[in-house]
Amino acid sequence: MSKALTVNSYFDDQVKSIALDNAEGMSTVGVMQIGEYEFGTSQREYMTVVSGSLTVKLPGESDWQTFTKNQTFIVEANQSFGVKVTEVTAYHCRYE
Numbered sequence: 001m002s003k004a005l006t007v008n009s010y011f012d013d014q015v016k017s018i019a020l021d022n023a024e025g026m027s028t029v030g031v032m033q034i035g036e037y038e039f040g041t042s043q044r045e046y047m048t049v050v051s052g053s054l055t056v057k058l059p060g061e062s063d064w065q066t067f068t069k070n071q072t073f074i075v076e077a078n079q080s081f082g083v084k085v086t087e088v089t090a091y092h093c094r095y096e
Contacts, residue, residue, distance in 0.1 A: 011037055016030055030091055040080045047093045048094075049071055052090060
């Protein structure tokens, strides 16, 4: 039996995601509108850009890095990271 999908909305509806739990584990797929955001993690996250690009300031880094389609970055649990979005961008996030 499958579980219901959970829709999440953040930053005044500028970021929306749908959570799913399947044989590959817990994931979200979502879209970010143009803007700047600060996210926190409770588990290790593998964030992959599906369409568009994300410019990210990873924990402990002083420089921003841009990730484009099919590129992945990892953020450990209990960290925060900044994201700048210059075009509407879709992403997939897998949790461990």
